[in-house]
Amino acid sequence: MGLRKIAIALSLLLLIVGCESRVESDKNSTVTVEENRTEVSDRGIENNRSQKEEGLKFTIETIDSKILHIEEIENGMLFDEFKDRAVMLIFFGYRCPPCLREIPRLNNLISKHKDLKIVAFEVQGLDRDELKRFVDSREIKYSVIEGLKYMKFISYIQSRAEWRGAIPFLIAINRRGEVQFAHVGGMFEEDLEYIYREITKGEI
Numbered sequence: 001m002g003l004r005k006i007a008i009a010l011s012l013l014l015l016i017v018g019c020e021s022r023v024e025s026d027k028n029s030t031v032t033v034e035e036n037r038t039e040v041s042d043r044g045i046e047n048n049r050s051q052k053e054e055g056l057k058f059t060i061e062t063i064d065s066k067i068l069h070i071e072e073i074e075n076g077m078l079f080d081e082f083k084d085r086a087v088m089l090i091f092f093g094y095r096c097p098p099c100l101r102e103i104p105r106l107n108n109l110i111s112k113h114k115d116l117k118i119v120a121f122e123v124q125g126l127d128r129d130e131l132k133r134f135v136d137s138r139e140i141k142y143s144v145i146e147g148l149k150y151m152k153f154i155s156y157i158q159s160r161a162e163w164r165g166a167i168p169f170l171i172a173i174n175r176r177g178e179v180q181f182a183h184v185g186g187m188f189e190e191d192l193e194y195i196y197r198e199i200t201k202g203e204i
Contacts, residue, residue: 055071055072055073055074056071056072056156057069057070057071057072058070058071058150058152058153058156060145060150060153061145062119062143062144062145063128063131063132063135063144063145063146064143066081066143067081068080068081068082068119068143069081070153072156073177073178075177075178075179076173076177076178076179077173077177077179078177079117079119079177082117084175085115085116085117085175086115086116086117086172086173086174086175086196086199086200087116087117087118087119087172087173088106088109088116088117088118088119088170088171088172088173088192088195088196089119089120089121089157089170089171089172089173090102090106090118090119090120090121090168090169090170091120091121091123091147091154091157091163091167091168091169091170092120092121092122092123092167092168092169093122093123093124093167093168094122094124094126094130094131094134095124096124096167096168098167098168098185098186099167099168099186100138101186102168102186102187103138103140105187105188105189105192106118106120106140106141106142106192107139107140107141107142108189109189109192109193109196110141110142111141113196113200115200116196116200117142117143118142118143119142119143119145120140120142120143120144120145121144121145121147121150121153121154122134122144122145122146122147123147123148123154123167124167125148126146127146128146131144131146157171161182163182163184166184166185167184168184168185168186168187169182169183169184170182170183170187170195172195172196172198172199173199174199174200175199175200180195180198180199181195181198181199183195
């Protein structure tokens with residue numbers, strides 16, 4: 001499975017750090033998403049395997065009302081709206097310290113690389129209006145999604161990547177939709193730059 005091709009320390013999934021913990025370094029620091037959200041609605045999701053076994057398909061809406069269509073492929077996933085673009089898929093929380101420290105680094109990354117798309121799922125429970133205010137206050141420049149509205153997609157990622165819910169969690173996907181990296185924990189700007197170079201290497 002593509003999401004099981006782990007290149008950067010996915011074993012850190014075993015390191016669960018509580019939200020109340022203070023962390024001094026971004027490296028290897030994570031928080032854990034609460035597991036009491038099973039009642040959240042799954043509306044807006046297409047999650048049916050076709051008779052032709054084409055793979056799962058998901059329809060997801062960003063907080064600025066852009067629709068993303070995501071299709072499972074053997075080694076990863078394709079974003080219909082981001083054809084021929086590298087994608088970083090981020091799972092973060094509004095009160096996760098390493099997640100918050102990563103936001104300006106992701107902003108800088110996407111400002112420098114116009115061929116990169118970043119899609120971020122907030123998974124600690126902000127509703128749409130709260131999330132919009134959060135995005136404005138942090139001046140986030142990439143696509144943000146009300147994550148707990150899309151529990152089927154999150155569960156799919158958890159299952160396929162063997163992700164236990166620690167955040168921040170990053171999945172890096174090349175232009176062919178192939179997953180090349182998965183990483184738990186905060187990352188510095190040079191780490192993000194390295195991943196960007198790797199997922200666009202040899203691409204035109």
